Amino acid sequence: xxxxxxxxxxxxxxxxxxxxxxxxxxxxxxxxxxxxxxxxxxxxxxxxxxxxxxxxxxxxxxxxxxxxxxxxxxxxxxxxxxxxxxxxxxxxxxxxxxxxxxxxxxxxxxxxxxxxxxxxxxxxxxxxxxxxxxxxxxxxxxxxxxxxxxxxxxxxxxxxxxxxxxxxxxxxxxxxxxxxxxxxxxxxxxxxxxxxxxxxxxxxxxxxxxxxxxxxxxxxxxxxxxxxxxxxxxxxxxxxxxxxxxxxxxxxxxxxxxxxxxxxxxxxxxxxxxxxxxxxxxxxxxxxxxx
Ligand code: G1P
Numbered sequence: 001x002x003x004x005x006x007x008x009x010x011x012x013x014x015x016x017x018x019x020x021x022x023x024x025x026x027x028x029x030x031x032x033x034x035x036x037x038x039x040x041x042x043x044x045x046x047x048x049x050x051x052x053x054x055x056x057x058x059x060x061x062x063x064x065x066x067x068x069x070x071x072x073x074x075x076x077x078x079x080x081x082x083x084x085x086x087x088x089x090x091x092x093x094x095x096x097x098x099x100x101x102x103x104x105x106x107x108x109x110x111x112x113x114x115x116x117x118x119x120x121x122x123x124x125x126x127x128x129x130x131x132x133x134x135x136x137x138x139x140x141x142x143x144x145x146x147x148x149x150x151x152x153x154x155x156x157x158x159x160x161x162x163x164x165x166x167x168x169x170x171x172x173x174x175x176x177x178x179x180x181x182x183x184x185x186x187x188x189x190x191x192x193x194x195x196x197x198x199x200x201x202x203x204x205x206x207x208x209x210x211x212x213x214x215x216x217x218x219x220x221x222x223x224x225x226x227x228x229x230x231x232x233x234x235x236x237x238x239x240x241x242x243x244x245x246x247x248x249x250x251x252x253x254x255x256x257x258x259x260x261x262x263x264x265x266x267x268x269x270x271x272x273x274x275x276x277x278x279x280x281x282x283x284x285x286x287x288x289x290x291x
Pocket of ligand 1: 205
């Protein structure tokens with residue numbers, strides 16, 4: 001039976017070592033792409049897909065993420081007193097309603113699977129939940145998670161978003177094995193986290209969006225370690241695949257891996273160029289620079 005996807009888990013506990021020194025005091029999820037922090041793109045994508053409750057799995061030094069999704073009383077009072085209704089409305093429209101977000105902490109960096117497991121008491125047994133890895137900033141119409149919810153409503157089972165990568169890059173990701181085509185998606189027959197170079201079963205990688213049955217939490221709770229000595233989400237998905245179908249939905253849109261400096265810069269370029277206020281001037285600047 002297909003049930004509504006109401007909840008999403010967003011892991012934000014990573015240390016962001018690739019961005020030091022920027023991430024010494026500021027979480028990597030709070031680095032800015034054009035005019036909003038990286039984390040906000042995932043939250044907007046989740047809300048567009050109909051998500052009603054977001055669970056953030058945080059860690060030490062991540063409290064500004066909580067502040068970002070709360071009222072900033074002094075700022076709002078000052079904007080109101082100065083009659084700056086535009087920015088004020090923008091801030092208020094983006095704010096989750098009371099009770100729509102929860103926070104839990106991953107106390108040790110034991111891997112993505114462990115981070116998701118830390119939210120086990122906050123998902124509803126028997127219901128699917130979404131996972132969004134916020135480093136992956138995705139642009140699509142509709143957004144990636146909305147595309148997946150559409151597939152979930154048609155096909156049921158578990159749904160993962162996939163994308164083709166350069167085969168030489170496959171060892172950096174979770175890779176799926178493709179089965180039969182099915183109504184805009186395909187059956188997944190296997191998965192492997194970070195395959196050794198040259199051994200990947202396809203070049204379709206898991207690009208950071210999942211709709212999973214809540215029973216995955218029991219599998220994650222076994223705390224089995226895999227690639228890199230970490231508790232991997234992919235390994236528990238592979239176990240769940242023995243009992244439940246998984247469908248891969250090729251994402252129609254663009255993905256920027258903001259967990260890498262290059263991806264982060266590309267996201268700023270692409271979204272800056274698409275911005276109605278900034279696009280023309282930025283385009284002129286880039287043309288001049290690359291002459
Ligand atoms: C994680 C997942 C991997 C996925 C990737 C997408 O890896 O474990 O399956 O392909 O995110 O970014 P990480 O980037 O944390 O090494």
